[in-house]
Structure formats: C-alpha cells, structure tokens
Amino acid sequence: MRIGDVRLRHVSGRMRFEGDFWEERLIRPVDVYPKYRAQGPEVLPKTDDGAYRIETFFVEIESDEGVVGIGGPIPREQAFLIDADLKPHLIGADPLAHEVVWDTLYRVSVHGRKGLTMMAISAVDCALWDLKGRYFNTPVYRLLGGPTRSEIPAYASALGYSVEPDRAAERAREFVRQGYTATKWFFRNGPADGPQGMVRNSQLVSALRGAIGDEVDLMLDCWMSWDVPYTVAMAERLEDYEPRWLEEPVLPDKIESYAAIRRQVRVPISGGEHEYTRWGLKALMDAEAVDVLQPDIYWAGGITEMLKICALASTYDLPVIPHGHSTPASAHLIASQPTSVCPLLEYLIKWNEIHQFFLKTPLKPERGVVHIPETPGLGMDLDEAKIESQRIVRWTD
Numbered sequence: 040m041r042i043g044d045v046r047l048r049h050v051s052g053r054m055r056f057e058g059d060f061w062e063e064r065l066i067r068p069v070d071v072y073p074k075y076r077a078q079g080p081e082v083l084p085k086t087d088d089g090a091y092r093i094e095t096f097f098v099e100i101e102s103d104e105g106v107v108g109i110g111g112p113i114p115r116e117q118a119f120l121i122d123a124d125l126k127p128h129l130i131g132a133d134p135l136a137h138e139v140v141w142d143t144l145y146r147v148s149v150h151g152r153k154g155l156t157m158m159a160i161s162a163v164d165c166a167l168w169d170l171k172g173r174y175f176n177t178p179v180y181r182l183l184g185g186p187t188r189s190e191i192p193a194y195a196s197a198l199g200y201s202v203e204p205d206r207a208a209e210r211a212r213e214f215v216r217q218g219y220t221a222t223k224w225f226f227r228n229g230p231a232d233g234p235q236g237m238v239r240n241s242q243l244v245s246a247l248r249g250a251i252g253d254e255v256d257l258m259l260d261c262w263m264s265w266d267v268p269y270t271v272a273m274a275e276r277l278e279d280y281e282p283r284w285l286e287e288p289v290l291p292d293k294i295e296s297y298a299a300i301r302r303q304v305r306v307p308i309s310g311g312e313h314e315y316t317r318w319g320l321k322a323l324m325d326a327e328a329v330d331v332l333q334p335d336i337y338w339a340g341g342i343t344e345m346l347k348i349c350a351l352a353s354t355y356d357l358p359v360i361p362h363g364h365s366t367p368a369s370a371h372l373i374a375s376q377p378t379s380v381c382p383l384l385e386y387l388i389k390w391n392e393i394h395q396f397f398l399k400t401p402l403k404p405e406r407g408v409v410h411i412p413e414t415p416g417l418g419m420d421l422d423e424a425k426i427e428s429q430r431i432v433r434w435t436d
Contacts, residue, residue: 040174042134043103045126045163047118050097050421050429053090054396060091060389062201065225066264068290076231080199093396096432097421100166102134108170109419110162112394113337120159122434124148129163134170141343145316153315157340164341165368165417172416178371179417183346185375186411191384193404194221194258196363199389202227204246211250218406221256221283221383222247229261230269237269241276248280260286263313267296274304284309284331297328309333312362316340317347324355333385335362336369345372353380363387366395366402366409367417374411384409397421 064080084092096118097111113121125144132140141164148156172179180186195214201207207224214222224247228236247257259282261270270288277285284307289296291313301308309331311320316339323329332352336345345361349372352359359376361369363385373381386404387394395401399422402409412418 040102040104040106040134042100042129042132044099044101045121045129046099046101047122047432048097048099048429049094049115049118049432050397050426051092051094052397052425052427053086053088054093054392055090056392060392061199063199063227065198065260065262066227066229068263070229070264071231073231093393095393095397097397097419098162098166100129100134100163100170102170102174104174106134106170106174108134108166108168108173108416109421110164110166110169110337111419112397113159113162116155117159117162118432119434120151120156121163122432124151124156125159125163126435134167135174137164137167137171137343140164140167141341153319157315158338161335161337161339161341161344164343165337165365166419168342168368168371169416169419176415178411178413178415179342180371180374180411183342183372183375185371187374187377188411190408190410191370191373192220192382193384193386193407193409194223194256195219195407196223196385196387196390198225198260198387200224202243204242207243208246208250211247215251215255218408219255219404220407221258222251223258223260223286223385225260225262226264229264230266237273237276240273244277244280244282253281256283257281258283258286258309261288263287263290265289267299270300271303274300274306278305282306286310286333287312294322294326294328297323298326301328301330307331309360312338314339316344317351320348321351324351324357330357332357332359333362334359335364336372337364338362342368342372349376349380353377358382360385363390364394366391367398367412367419370402370409370411371417397425 061080070076095112101107144160265288286309307330310329311332399420
C-alpha cells in the first residue's frame with residue numbers, strides 16, 4: 040500500500056452560539072507594548088442571521104487502496120506548507136510506516152524544526168494514524184498499546200470567558216455542576232499592568248477558589264507573558280489558594296528562567312505547550328524547569344513524536360498533560376499511556392466548539408470525563424450537514 044494523494048480540503052459553515060463567543064482574551068507576550076495591550080478579544084465573523092462563520096482546512100491522505108486518513112483542523116498557512124513542501128515526500132510512501140515518514144519529513148525540513156513546518160508535519164502524522172486505524176479497523180489507541188482505561192478525567196479550560204471575578208466565579212461553579220473536578224483560567228494582567236494588575240489577578244483567583252471550593256483543582260495560565268520577578272511575587276500572593284499549577288510564566292526559549300522560578304516558588308510550574316519535538320521537551324526536563332509537561336500533539340510532532348516525549352517524560356517521573364488543541368488525538372494518546380504518565384485531558388470549552396464543529400462525532404466530556412471511543416481511526420469523519428461550502432485547494436498545480 041502506498042500514498043496516492045494528499046488533499047487539502049477547505050470547508051466553511053455557520054456555528055450557532057448565543058452572545059459574544061470570545062468575551063475576553065488572555066494576556067500575550069506582545070502586550071508589553073501599549074498598542075497591543077489595548078487590543079480587545081478576537082472577534083469571529085458573523086453571518087447575516089447572527090451565526091458565526093467558521094472556515095478551516097483538513098488534510099486528507101489517501102492510499103492507493105482507497106483508505107483515507109484525516110488530520111485537522113489546521114489554518115491556511117499549514118495547509119499551504121503541506122501542499123507545497125511536504126506532499127512531494129509523501130506521495131508513493133508507505134502510509135503505515137509512520138516512523139520513516141516522520142523522519143523523512145523532519146530531515147528535509149531542517150529549518151522547520153520548530154514552528155509552522157513542525158505543526159504541518161504534526162497534522163500529517165495525525166492523518167496517517169487516522170488512516171492506519173481505519174486500515175486495521177480499530178481505534179488508534181489500540182495500535183499505540185492501549186487502552187489503559189475506559190475513561191479519562193478532563194479539566195475545563197476556560198479560555199475566552201470573562202475574567203471579571205463575579206462572572207468567572209459563576210462560570211466556574213457551572214463547570215463543577217457539570218461534573219468537572221478541575222478547571223483552568225487565564226490571566227489578563229502582567230508586569231506592564233503594575234501593582235493594580237497584580238491585585239486584579241489575585242482577585243480573580245480568590246473568586247475562583249471561593250466558587251469551586253477546596254476539592255476542585257484550579258490551574259492558572261500566564262501564557263508566556265510574565266517574567267521571573269513578577270512570577271515569584273505572584274506565586275507568593277497565590278500560594279494560599281493552592282493552584283495545581285502555574286502555566287507558562289515566561290517565553291518558551293527562557294528555560295533558565297523557568298528553572299529559576301521553579302527553584303524559588305512553592306507552586307508547581309507547567310510548560311511545554313509552545314515547545315516542539317522530543318529534543319525541545321527534553322531540554323525542559325534536563326533543566327528541571329517544570330513539574331508538568333504540556334506539548335500539543337498537533338504542534339510538537341504528532342502522535343509519533345508524542346510517544347517518544349511520553350517515554351522520555353516517564354524516565355524523569357514527569358506527567359504529560361497534552362495541550363488541548365485536538366480532543367480526539369489527545370484522548371487516543373492518553374488512553375494508550377499509564378495514568379502516571381498521562382493522568383488528565385485538557386478540554387478547551389470554547390475552542391472545542393470551533394475545532395470539533397465539522398466533526399461528525401465530536402468527542403466531549405460527560406460528567407467531567409471523556410469516554411474513549413470504539414470507532415476506527417481517530418474519529419475524524421466530517422459532518423457534511425455542517426459544511427455549507429468546500430473545495431480542494433492545490434497551490435502547486
């Protein structure tokens with residue numbers, strides 16, 4: 040069996056949602072500049088009837104025996120890279136030989152070891168695993184060595200919700216009512232916001248802890264936008280609220296800063312969402328920089344590379360809790376690993392409305408847990424009823 044075609048499918052549709060989808064945004068590294076700090080949350084385009092316009096790409100890899108694997112959703116720039124740079128190395132390759140395919144793409148993309156090219160390789164890799172599962176008529180987690188469990192606890196990741204303390208507290212209480220035993224919230228203030236920003240951050244965390252009680256885990260995300268002194272000072276303020284972790288306090292290349300923070304604070308530190316491949320994550324491990332690793336399957340190298348990252352992490356006794364870009368891929372990977380390695384699944388409440396919008400069988404938590412599916416592959420079939428327009432885009436033709 041060989042790869043006969045690689046297609047980039049552009050789809051669009053209308054998503055119904057009451058109210059403003061993005062109520063607030065998180066702090067960003069570029070917010071050190073006033074021009075960017077003043078910007079509000081992202082605005083999704085609306086149609087005439089008030090629905091939100093959703094457009095994205097999926098990569099489809101088809102074998103010469105007619106088996107198709109699907110990866111995505113991905114943005115246009117990744118789709119272009121797959122079509123223009125990666126496709127020539129895929130056509131004619133054995134779609135079941137994921138190791139040699141991954142290694143070939145890595146070696147021909149030496150300038151793409153991090154960033155968009157590696158993200159494109161990740162999407163291709165996930166599509167190949169979907170194809171492999173369909174070929175063998177089995178869920179991917181069985182091909183990866185699982186299942187190690189029948190359900191996975193998920194935490195409610197609240198990106199895009201208001202961080203006004205009263206509104207955040209009510210949303211957090213609702214997550215608990217839905218059965219979640221952990222929730223993550225995102226800061227809006229950082230060093231450039233001065234002492235009052237620290238007060239606002241503290242008020243948010245106080246309101247959240249008061250809303251969910253002591254038995255529910257609370258995680259806090261700084262999204263690479265703080266520095267060492269600020270993080271140390273904030274950790275001291277937040278310590279009594281017992282956060283499960285403080286996430287990505289500094290830019291990903293500042294591994295020494297991560298390690299310095301971890302040595303000085305009593306709050307666990309997490310990171311690795313914006314790191315790539317086993318080599319990037321190993322640098323964090325070697326530096327003793329984090330307590331929790333959070334690589335993204337669709338960014339760090341795909342399922343093939345995540346297996347290596349998990350194996351490395353197990354030798355350092357560090358848990359891997361993948362960033363929640365893709366719930367289907369995350370669930371299959373986590374279900375194949377011991378609970379000591381992958382204990383938890385991140386479920387980005389709002390992002391999953393977008394990322395799983397076009398899927399026929401979106402994978403969503405029930406009472407705070409995700410039940411692992413029995414369908415072949417990764418469960419990436421598209422729902423034609425949700426697709427209002429679609430076309431195959433070939434930049435290289």
